[in-house]
Amino acid sequence: MNIAISTSVIQRGKTGVAQYVLALTKALMPYADVVKFHILTLAQDLPLFEFARGRMEIVPVDEQWRPAVRNIWWHQQMLPRWLDKNQIDVLHVPSYHRMVHTAHCHLVSTIHDLAPFHVKKKYDLARMIYGRVVVKHLARRQNGIIAVSTSTARDIEHYFGVPVRKQNIILNGIDHARFNPGDHASARSMVAQRWQLNEPFFLYVSRLEHPAKNHARLIEAFNQFKSKSGSPWQLVLAGSDWHGAEHIHAAARNSPHSKDIRFLGFVEDAVLPDLYRAASTMVYPSLFEGFGLPPIEAMACGCPVISSKCGSLGEVVGTAARFINPEDVGDMAQALLDVATHREQRDALIPAGLENARRFNWNDNAKRVMEVYEKPFTGSRSWGG
Secondary structure (H helix, E strand, O other): OEEEEEOOOOHHHOOHHHHHHHHHHHHHHHHHHOOEEEEEEEHHHHHHHHHHEOOEEEEEEOHHHOOHHHHHHHHHHHHHHHHHHOOOOEEEEOOHHHOOOOOOOEEEEEEOOOHHHOOOOOOOHHHHHHHHHHHHHHHOOOOEEEEOOHHHHHHHHHHHOOOHHHOEEOOOOEOOOOOOOOOHHHHHHHHHHHHOOOOOEEEEEOOEOOOOOOHHHHHHHHHHHHHHHOOOOEEEEEOOEOOOHHHHHHHHHOOOOHHHEEEEEOOOOOOHHHHHHHOOEEEEOOOOOOOOHHHHHHHHOOOOEEEOOOOOHHHHHOOOOEEOOOOOHHHHHHHHHHHHHOHHHHHHHHHHHHHHHOOOEHHHHHHHHHHHHHOOOOOOOOOOO
């Protein structure tokens, strides 16, 4: 069986979808002995897939096809011809943004969330229309849809008309070899040396996207926390600038506690686990998530978590987080105050988080993805059975 995976939506490895694609590719490598994988990758993203070279065929895609409109055109017009030429049996597009309309092979797509239906001004008008209207019809053309959470599957049924029973709910996983409690003292030393983070800190790992990721309200809550407590705790925001990032930077500049609000930019995979280990508490006040990997990664590293329940977050973090209303600044401020001033609350969240994180295993999930790939073929096998 020939399987192609299109990876052009990974934004140079700096998004949650990128983490999904890279982790799934790694987890699928053991199956390369029995099927042939073709990883279609934009030229500048090739180094991200070096780990698969020799086990999977890495297919370069010219950088001229990176811009969104051109990339959509490439998927709809050029990719189907390439699929025919290379006798591909299954195409997996791991994001609804690039689902293919027509091809002579089995079409599989992963849908991570339907945020355009939940968050106003999530994208510009053209992208909102594409996400709400065009994608609805593309979804109905797919032979297999993978939803990363029950919440997302229900949204797909509600907004796109594809019944949950016809979808494949396969949760994301995390790499437990990377994300584990590790050495917290060493981690604190590393972040102190690299970023001069010497005080306890709240950590939010997310691209700087306004309003969807809710940074501005978090900064307001942090201001209230600082005024009430006089605490030395800092707020650390890790992530690349995205749509509306200027509003977040402005909110931080205008804060009376701006010196205690730190922007780290994109944090590379190699040091991200130590950042979680060094953090005193992870705060995740997102207004909507189709899954939400960072809270689970933080839990696996032994970091207590404060989280909203929006979208799939309640499903994903279970009972292992301190929940907040992300639209209530006062509620968020109180949660920051409680967790910062009551060590026993933080300590209780740590073992609960570790236990919850064990539910998310890429090895199990890769087996289930392989089963989606082989569904339409006669004489199918049970992978890894």
